[in-house]
Amino acid sequence: MADLKVTVAGVEFQNPLIAASGTFGFGREFAEFYPLRTLGGISCKGITLKERPGNPPPRIAETPGGMLNAVGLQNPGVDHFIENDLPWLKEQGTAVIANIAGNTPEEYCEMAEKLSGTAVDMIEMNISCPNVKQGGVQFGTSCAGVEGITKAVRKHCKKPLMVKLSPNVSDISEIAAAAESAGADAISMINTLTGMRIDIQTRRPIIRNNTGGLSGPALFPVAVRMVNQAYRRVKIPIVGMGGISKWQDAVEMLLAGASALQIGTVFFSDPYAPVKILDGLNDYLDRSRISTVSDLTGQVQLW
Amino acid sequence: MADLKVTVAGVEFQNPLIAASGTFGFGREFAEFYPLRTLGGISCKGITLKERPGNPPPRIAETPGGMLNAVGLQNPGVDHFIENDLPWLKEQGTAVIANIAGNTPEEYCEMAEKLSGTAVDMIEMNISCPNVKQGGVQFGTSCAGVEGITKAVRKHCKKPLMVKLSPNVSDISEIAAAAESAGADAISMINTLTGMRIDIQTRRPIIRNNTGGLSGPALFPVAVRMVNQAYRRVKIPIVGMGGISKWQDAVEMLLAGASALQIGTVFFSDPYAPVKILDGLNDYLDRSRISTVSDLTGQVQLW
Amino acid sequence: MKYDVMLCRIAEKKQLSHDVFDLTVEAGPLAEAARPGQFAQIYVPGKTLRRPISICGIDRSSKTLRFVFQVRGEGTAWLAETKAGDFLNILAPLGTGYELGDTCRKAVFVGGGIGVPPLLEAAKPFGENATAVLGFRDKASIILKEDFEKNGNRVWVATDDGSCGHHGFMTDLLEDLDFDVLYACGPAPMLKAVCKLAAERKVPCQISLEERMACGIGACLGCACRLKKDGREYYGHVCKDGPVFNAENVVWEG
């Protein structure tokens, strides 16, 4: 048995597999399949200061090797989360990451403050949600935007702060550097890439929001590239995600530069994916006589 | 039989399916399968002012629903093209698009001038090749870059000028608008999105160039979104591409805003793809009682 | 266990019409847990998302589940190619099914096209107290008529082209019927009309909805549907709160 523990920004994860925000709810539905401590951590559904109704349906469209979603951050609000979901989650024996989104810097700051007084292990700042009209992604696609909001939230945040980056940018390494210099303790990447599907019968976009975020295996090579670009640019740890669906992908993403991983879309085809990925990863480490998984991080040797 | 003819920037294509640059060489290899006049047009392998050796191998990696390539613009140079490939191509009864790439604006201008004196039907300016060290993509990822090079080449180009856009940008509609205002007669989009795959055995990127360009169905929803964004922003026609692999995709891309289409990666799994896509498109038009294919362009009705 | 993933052997496969197929799978504990109106998420190789298909029949003794589906796209086309003996990767039973209540009430089950299958198992305990009002495009598209009859239900059929039974809307048939409770599944315009009628007659009515799904268990919030409760509107989720809803809680668009 290799050592699967990883530490990201001071937070210990018993293994590097974290459920990606928005794909796992607050965990209750998946607890039917296996104890949630199977996972290294859970990044909760994105929460906002006030309750949000979310976007009208349809919110989902399948694409080759992936899917689009435009859930639009439906959530019960941060207070409800703290009162009703967090206590239960904290009992499950896995690290809990609160994923937050806001319309204004003030909202982000207020949430960070509220969550700083709770038992969450880490705050993941989603400045990359492409599916809401206001806020979210517009902070995440320019260096100035990322720097401004990260600096502001950093002041109010007593927990390790992870900034989640959008792939809808020309130069991800600049954005990563901006997050680092503004005081982020870690980076998570990538969020979804904006896409569209059209129903050729009705001539309407399949998703009511017109566009949605692309996730799943289709995205994987873009995620690997971006994680590696960021890894070569910043010193803070990177939580890598985007289309991981098998243990080989996990190894690849770690080699590219990730210290831990998130998986999302793969839950939809196989709720048991984390169990299989962890088994495969463990066997691989044993076979390769690698004693701790963190020895893989960033070990790709570029040509 | 619906009317499949389309006209883009004054150039007539007997049907909207054009072979995408770099996937079809100069056509000779595919002429073994069917007469090249089956296609509406052929965009030749990207050519440069001088012969280029291309990148060292491996140049190809498969990805979920797609592939990466980093051929690095291996080509015999523009003079060789004009002398040896163009005359044969012009005899095939299909429109011929010369796809050009350069290291400097001067090189682009010189090529445009040379080609203006030939029988090519159109010039496609590739300012979006992610696989060469110098030139190419750096012109294509900023508005100023796109505007500068398009203006310069426009002056030297007596042929319809189509600018090929890179998807590796934050806001494609800005880029499209820059190309239009600088005098482009048409836009083609999208080129490949940069990605990376790592061989977990050797811990080396599979592609010797480290990164490569993602093409194929995985890319399709991103291409549809970008074509639609550009369509809503500019008046000049758009040639849409990126992962089209069946007739339904062709319809979807036309609805999103494309006036004509290019197909590339699908040739690798099925060299006969254009025949099948055209059959399906024709049946669809007949079934839907649409008399000319160009009636589909931009007909998506956003929510 | 509320739901789980299982590899289920196909025990039997039949073709019911030119594009409708009928699969019975050995589902062990999933069959034991299943209730009428619930659904399954069936894995299709190479696809990112599972396909939601209603449970059409539950046999507790043989521990089998029955699915009746129409070929609509690549996923259902793949399903139609499977054979007895093949294995399907199934996540089930999912969602909230029909609340049957007192089966001595006079119940009418209104199904349109591929909306018919989910009603079959719900109608069973009602026996002769139930009338199944089934609508199809044409005679060749009629499915499951004999199955409702085997339930002991009365069956009325309507076809769009009049090639069998009543020529026209199923809802025409409802006008002449007397009932205490309505159960419905089918295309949105039909459901709307049924809900309207139920409201007029002041009888309880349960309808089954569809929406594009990802997780199927209520975690991703993908399958939203507009609901109302105590005068407040909100987005519920078809996979967890439904697919069966009380008609009065559903908000129709437009």
Add this chain to the structure above:
Amino acid sequence: MKYDVMLCRIAEKKQLSHDVFDLTVEAGPLAEAARPGQFAQIYVPGKTLRRPISICGIDRSSKTLRFVFQVRGEGTAWLAETKAGDFLNILAPLGTGYELGDTCRKAVFVGGGIGVPPLLEAAKPFGENATAVLGFRDKASIILKEDFEKNGNRVWVATDDGSCGHHGFMTDLLEDLDFDVLYACGPAPMLKAVCKLAAERKVPCQISLEERMACGIGACLGCACRLKKDGREYYGHVCKDGPVFNAENVVWEG
């Protein structure tokens, strides 16, 4: 026709070792056009790229092609699951094969592991003038030995672990042999050693190379390999200029 796409029925399937399989397919005109050392691009459902597999046998009378392949990843794993009677979507014959020339010359065919199959058809016309020197990991991995013997070729075997034949490198065996021409296919280090020997002995040598491919026909320029001609180095393409090259034209890296 130089090459074409065809749906080919699998006439026969065998397993040669724990991970090596042997498929014979009915290939009609593709079989008639094929020459030793050429290859096919086999379509694998759901994959963006076809899989290049060498032609191991050509039977002009039955119009069949034979492929022998090792399971390496998802594509070859899928191929290994196919059965006689299934159809494969094949693009063939592709590339430039072995130039056999005068088959009265003393020829040696050097194959390492899964590099052995492409040599079989080339060795056939040489009959007893040919010696096949075949290297494998161990005894259990030996394939096609009897097939070379059926050609009338002499066969020498080497294994890495000494469990059969010579213990060590195939190239050791070459030292003791006398020959006019060399044909080789296998891992790069082996090919390099063979090329070196051929240069020393000044005998012509043809080797078969591998590279990742997209189109397989010379259009995409994906499968580059470093070549030299008249002192000038350039990138040629394995799928069109090769997969078989004259040893003296190949530039080895490093």
